[in-house]
Amino acid sequence: MSVRVRIRGLAHGGEGVGQQDDGLTWFVPGTLPGELVDAEPERRKARWARGRLTQVVEAAPDRVTPPCPVADRCGGCDWQHVDPARQAEHKRMIVAGELRALVPDPQAVRLAAVAGPSLGYRRRARMHYENGPGGLRLGFFGGRSREVVDVTACPVLRPELEHALQRVRRLAEHLPAQGEVLGLSDGQRAVLALPGVRPDEPVLEAAHALLDQRLCGIVLRGGRRSVAVGQHELRLDGGDGLAPMRAHPFVFSQANAAVNRAMVRHVALAARSDGLRVLELYAGAGNLTRALARTAKRVWTLDEDREAKGLLRALAEAEGLPINAKHGSAPSLLASLVARDFRYDVVVVDPPRAGLGKESAAHLARVAEQRVVYVSCDPATLARDLRVLVDGGLRITDVTVFDMMPMTAEVEVVVTLVRGPAEGRR
Ligand SMILES: C[S@@+](CC[C@H](N)C(=O)[O-])C[C@H]1O[C@@H](n2cnc3c(N)ncnc32)[C@H](O)[C@@H]1O
Structure with missing residues (x-):
């Protein structure tokens, strides 16, 4: 009823x-x-x-009326019904609600001033396919289902990424019964990755034939082999004195170039790491690291993804940046730093949705000598971890919300915490 x-x-x-x-x-x-x-x-x-x-x-x-005709079925976006001009403010209020016990004034939760498009922005996507007698169905899973919604045009994707993803349909005869395709664009050209597809000669030939000015590379991985046709790496978000990040579809990168640039600048300012020793956990391929390392004495990074670490090392070498990149588990490193009573001046963290967890947050509070910058994509786990950091002697001085993925409820939040007496707000 x-x-x-x-x-x-x-x-x-x-x-x-x-x-x-x-x-x-x-x-x-x-x-x-x-x-x-x-x-x-x-x-x-x-x-x-x-x-x-x-x-x-x-x-x-x-x-509002959703701009996408399959919005009611497709799980790719869940906020197509929300006026794009109001989405960021709704996200700000969600974050303020989650952090209410720690930041009582909702106005103290700030919205980053970034003007980015709400459609045609998304440069990274994971689509799924089902390959059957009826042809190839390619798209996103339905809202809270594992059924692929066939998407022939997606208004949130960067046009070159959409073009590249749609070309996968032409590989149907070489693809397994189901799988996924990952795509990444640098704003002009896109690279695709097909996990679970053995790079045998016929599929490599067919993939090669798909390359054009907008689809510049396809990586096939299967049967313990990885082969790229065309280009495999892209360079993202360089300029303004910032080295471009090296990226490919198998490693994490932020989905929105304009908002990411603003967030990277914000994190570097918040860290105030000039001449200091910085630890960066969950560093990925170095999106934030390249900005921190411009002025820090040295940045020590950790990520569990070996490929991401490899991209970051290559970036550090090519640009001569003071970065020591390692791979491993962040919770384990924090525990061992506490056991050795080892501290860093500044610690930057950017964990996945699950956040740090109470134990690691308690360790972080002991490892960070002066300052913590916490980048989060989940306000609920962020609130849980911040409680522990505040109880551990750190004080929240800034909370800024970034609308990284318009048309979805996803939100990025950057929180700055400092140790010691109150300071003036930036
Ligand atoms: C949200 S991404 C952030 C990456 C990077 N800061 C950026 O802006 O592109 C989270 C990263 O955490 C890494 N990660 C997930 N769990 C981890 C763990 N337990 N220890 C270390 N790294 C982990 C992932 O490989 C991923 O690169």
């Missing part, structure tokens, strides 16, 4: 949240604060329930 709920706010995953008279809290994806909606119950616990939106009875002023 359908329920009628008034939506009061947004949860950290971007779903609307409302309460019924009996006190039951409802989470309804695809809804906005202020809306009155009908929802079909999908899951019910003692204190909360999740429902599927069936009807918007009263719409919020921020509701």
